[in-house]
Amino acid sequence: xxxxxxxxxAVVTFGLASCGGGDDKAAxxxxxxxxxxxKADEAQQQTQEADNQANDNANQEENQEAANDQAAAGGKxxxxxxxxxxxxxxHKETEKSVGPSLKEITAKxxxxxAKLIEFMKGNAEAIVDPAQFATMKPNxxxxxxxxxxxxxxxxxxIMSIK
Ligand code: HEC
Numbered sequence: 001x002x003x004x005x006x007x008x009x010a011v012v013t014f015g016l017a018s019c020g021g022g023d024d025k026a027a028x029x030x031x032x033x034x035x036x037x038x039k040a041d042e043a044q045q046q047t048q049e050a051d052n053q054a055n056d057n058a059n060q061e062e063n064q065e066a067a068n069d070q071a072a073a074g075g076k077x078x079x080x081x082x083x084x085x086x087x088x089x090x091h092k093e094t095e096k097s098v099g100p101s102l103k104e105i106t107a108k109x110x111x112x113x114a115k116l117i118e119f120m121k122g123n124a125e126a127i128v129d130p131a132q133f134a135t136m137k138p139n140x141x142x143x144x145x146x147x148x149x150x151x152x153x154x155x156x157x158i159m160s161i162k
Pocket of ligand 1: 091128132
């Protein structure tokens with residue numbers, strides 16, 4: 001009887017010990033799975049970045065094509081309009097000067113080109129720096145007289161600065 005008990009105890013102890021080992025294995029497996037998942041996430045992020053880069057390049061090409069089309073049609077590209085109409089006196093591309101930078105304007109308008117055009121037509125309120133609108137207001141007399149193609153080109157140029 002005593003021997004039998006000892007044997008039983010040995011079996012139970014052995015059983016517990018191997019169970020413990022099993023837990024370790026399970027933990028190891030979990031870590032390995034996590035590592036693999038993390039790798040997969042990283043790979044996905046890299047793909048995403050590559051995609052974004054490709055999109056950026058495609059956008060730039062589109063802008064360039066739009067500018068070329070405009071020039072071919074006898075219209076002026078947005079940057080030229082921006083220079084020739086004196087906008088550049090108060091707006092730099094990336095730094096604030098008298099007026100907000102084009103980068104700041106693009107950040108406020110996001111992808112809403114139509115809204116930016118409405119502002120230049122004098123149909124929408126200032127959203128970038130409304131307190132300084134009085135300084136900008138006289139310039140709307142210039143943009144109000146522009147045709148839709150020129151306003152579109154101007155908006156494209158402003159929004160190309162990010
Ligand atoms: C005398 C300086 C001056 C000139 C010249 C000028 N701007 Fe501005 N502009 C400003 C100031 C100041 C603001 C900030 C006030 C505001 O947000 O309307 C501004 C704001 C803007 C905004 C942002 C509008 C918004 O939603 O707030 C746009 C777009 C803009 N200007 C376009 C132009 C264009 C296009 C020209 C040329 C036709 C031009 N500006 C010429 C001073 C100027």
